[in-house]
Every structure is written in C-alpha cells, then in structure tokens.
Amino acid sequence: MAKNKTHRLGDLQLRIMKVLWERRGASVAEVLDALDDSDASLAYTTIATMLRKMEVRGLVSHRTEGRSFIYAPQVEERDVSRSMANHLVDRLFEGSLFDAVSHLLTTREVSRDELKQLEKLIADRKKKL
Amino acid sequence: MAKNKTHRLGDLQLRIMKVLWERRGASVAEVLDALDDSDASLAYTTIATMLRKMEVRGLVSHRTEGRSFIYAPQVEERDVSRSMANHLVDRLFEGSLFDAVSHLLTTREVSRDELKQLEKLIADRKKKL
DNA sequence: ACGTATCTACTACCTTGGTAGTATTACCAC
DNA sequence: GTGGTAATACTACCAAGGTAGTAGATACGT
Structure with a gap:
C-alpha cells in the first residue's frame, strides 16, 4: 500500500522528516532541538507551523500526549527518496x-x-x- | 567565468533551458513550439513571462532580432546539473x-x-x- | 491603407515553502 | 490562586514558480 504519489519536499520539510524518521516521532520541541545545530536556529513556531502544514499534506500525523503533539511520519523515507531522486533524474537526464x-x-x-x-x-x- | 552560484530551477524553467541549450538560443515562439509536444500546452505568454523572469535572475539573456527577442542561455547546462544534483545528494543522502x-x-x-x-x-x- | 497576426510589457492571481508574531489555553510550582 | 511556562491556533507576510489575460506596438499581406 505504498502510495505511489510523488513527493516533493522543501528543504525544511525534508530536514524535519529526517528527524521524524530517525526517532519515529517527535514533538515540536524535539524537532527544533534536533535541527538547532549546524545552522541558523529557527523559531519554535516555524517548526510548529510547518508540521501543521505537512500534516494537511499527509506527510505526517500526530497524536496527543499530555498537552503536546507527537508527530510521526506518514510517508516512508524510501518512498520520498525514490520519488525525489527519480524526479531529478527525469528532469535532468531524461530518465537515464x-x-x-x-x-x-x-x-x-x-x-x-x-x-x-x-x-x-x-x-x-x-x-x- | 563559470559562476559558482547554486542554481535551482523549477520544472518549467529547466524545460525552457533545455531548449535554449539545445539550440543555443530561441524565440518565445520557438520555445513554445519545442515544449508543446509531450504534455499539456502552455500559453505563449506563459513562456514569455517565464523567460522575462529568468532573465532577471540571470539565467538567460536576450538580443533583439526584428521585432522579437532571441533568448540565449546565460548559465551552462553542466553547472546547473551539477548544482542541482549536488543539492539533492546533500539533502537526501547527506552528501554521500x-x-x-x-x-x-x-x-x-x-x-x-x-x-x-x-x-x-x-x-x-x-x-x- | 486596413485589418490581422505577432510581439513585448504589464498586471494579476494562485500555490507552496519558509518564517515568525500574537493570542489563547493549560498546566505546574509555590 | 497566581504567575510563569510551554503548547497549540491563528494570522500574516514574503519570495518564487507557474499560468495567463489584456493592452499596446508593430509589421505584413493584399
């Protein structure tokens, strides 16, 4: 039942997904924390907003735990990688x-x-x- | 003078560039014509507008020939491919x-x-x- | 000379990603 | 029970890609 939909994630979205894939779910705070190294830090609400948008798109889902949301991936890393890589190969190298x-x-x-x-x-x- | 800027072109932009790379320059009509097969056809003005936007971004330039513009690529295919491919490898596979x-x-x-x-x-x- | 086709210019609009502020709610500690 | 803290909800904004309509200029055929 792997949705054959083609996924196209932005940079931030992908970084967030990577965190979720790694830990199989995380709160906004945890995601923010995981992303905070390496580059300019983002606002808490940036992550929260993005996650909400991603949920609308079906990329993630959430369950409530106490007063906070735990987001979990709704698409598999493999599928996302495949569809993004394929897309690029198609675009750039005519599928070769x-x-x-x-x-x-x-x-x-x-x-x-x-x-x-x-x-x-x-x-x-x-x-x- | 290969600008080391990192290029990120949208789908349409890339398709247009491919036409320009192939023929080393083309008018709006020619680009439209070249893109018209294979998928849903676009409006003439869509291509024209896109080319104008691309010129602002430095991706193409134009010279006038008669009453029409001949657009020519300002970036090399190799550079665009490289930077887009690298970007994806970085995003998806942490550069591996x-x-x-x-x-x-x-x-x-x-x-x-x-x-x-x-x-x-x-x-x-x-x-x- | 006139109408038609062809071009560019300008404007508009929608979507998505990205970023974040403000408001509101709920809980926790003291 | 009151103040602070941590969450979500809502709203706003900007940029870029994509799509296209309308207007105005120009050339071309007959």
Missing part, C-alpha cells in the same frame, strides 16, 4: 540512470575507496538480475 | 555519493547493459585518479 551516475562521477570528488565500493555494488546488482 | 548511487541502483530498473556501462565508467574513473 547511466547519465545521472556518470554526471555524479565526473563532477564530484570521488575517493578510490568509494569507487571500490561502487564496483562491488554493481557486481552485486548484476548477480541479482 | 555512494548512498545516492546505491539508492538509484536499488530502486530503479537497471538493465544488464547499463550495469556493464557503469562498470566501465567506474573503471575509467579509477584510472584517472
């Missing part, structure tokens, strides 16, 4: 997986180790065909 | 190239042939290290 990987490999720094891992990955994938 | 490729490989259909090509690609890349 090869072109996409090729692009990544030629425009980014890659370590020898990563290449080795990738080789292994492909070998594995081959076996499964 | 391996995770990104791995995800693509496991959630998409891949033909034996593609895998072979990828192997070759990686081997080549390895040599260049």
Whole structure:
C-alpha cells in the first residue's frame, strides 16, 4: 500500500522528516532541538507551523500526549527518496540512470575507496538480475 | 567565468533551458513550439513571462532580432546539473555519493547493459585518479 | 491603407515553502 | 490562586514558480 504519489519536499520539510524518521516521532520541541545545530536556529513556531502544514499534506500525523503533539511520519523515507531522486533524474537526464551516475562521477570528488565500493555494488546488482 | 552560484530551477524553467541549450538560443515562439509536444500546452505568454523572469535572475539573456527577442542561455547546462544534483545528494543522502548511487541502483530498473556501462565508467574513473 | 497576426510589457492571481508574531489555553510550582 | 511556562491556533507576510489575460506596438499581406 505504498502510495505511489510523488513527493516533493522543501528543504525544511525534508530536514524535519529526517528527524521524524530517525526517532519515529517527535514533538515540536524535539524537532527544533534536533535541527538547532549546524545552522541558523529557527523559531519554535516555524517548526510548529510547518508540521501543521505537512500534516494537511499527509506527510505526517500526530497524536496527543499530555498537552503536546507527537508527530510521526506518514510517508516512508524510501518512498520520498525514490520519488525525489527519480524526479531529478527525469528532469535532468531524461530518465537515464547511466547519465545521472556518470554526471555524479565526473563532477564530484570521488575517493578510490568509494569507487571500490561502487564496483562491488554493481557486481552485486548484476548477480541479482 | 563559470559562476559558482547554486542554481535551482523549477520544472518549467529547466524545460525552457533545455531548449535554449539545445539550440543555443530561441524565440518565445520557438520555445513554445519545442515544449508543446509531450504534455499539456502552455500559453505563449506563459513562456514569455517565464523567460522575462529568468532573465532577471540571470539565467538567460536576450538580443533583439526584428521585432522579437532571441533568448540565449546565460548559465551552462553542466553547472546547473551539477548544482542541482549536488543539492539533492546533500539533502537526501547527506552528501554521500555512494548512498545516492546505491539508492538509484536499488530502486530503479537497471538493465544488464547499463550495469556493464557503469562498470566501465567506474573503471575509467579509477584510472584517472 | 486596413485589418490581422505577432510581439513585448504589464498586471494579476494562485500555490507552496519558509518564517515568525500574537493570542489563547493549560498546566505546574509555590 | 497566581504567575510563569510551554503548547497549540491563528494570522500574516514574503519570495518564487507557474499560468495567463489584456493592452499596446508593430509589421505584413493584399
């Protein structure tokens, strides 16, 4: 029953989702706390508002615990990643997986180790065909 | 003089850019024409307005030819692709190239042939290290 | 010369993401 | 029981993407 809807999350939305996926649910305060490092801190109400909007969109749901809401993901990380990645591959490389990987490999720094891992990955994938 | 600015184009913007990249410049009518297949057709003014907005953002420029504008790309496809792909890899996979490729490989259909090509690609890349 | 088609300019509107302030409610500590 | 604290609700705003209508200018065919 994985909804085949295509998900397109904004930056903040995705960061929030990552917190929820990681802890399988969190209050506004917890999300805020988790996001507070690394970059400019947001207002409590920013998170709260965003979560409410996301609930309307069906990305999250909440249950009440005491006086506060515990939000939980309503979509799976895998689905979101897949649909966003696919969307980009389609947009940028007309759906060509090869072109996409090729692009990544030629425009980014890659370590020898990563290449080795990738080789292994492909070998594995081959076996499964 | 490749601006290192990070580009984030919307769907329509990208489709327009692709037309401009392909023909190194085009009038509104030509762009509209090129986009008209495949999906719901847009209004002439939609393209015109979008191009004007894109010019403000520095994505395109125009010269006048007769009474009409010929728009030309002001950013390179490679740069746009790179920055959009990187952005996604960062957002979705915390910057891990391996995770990104791995995800693509496991959630998409891949033909034996593609895998072979990828192997070759990686081997080549390895040599260049 | 006149009407029609073609262009650009301007304006408008809707949606979504992002950000946050204010108001209200409810609970907790003392 | 009163003040502070922590939550949610509501409202507002801005920017950007997307879509398109209307108006005004211009060229072109006959």
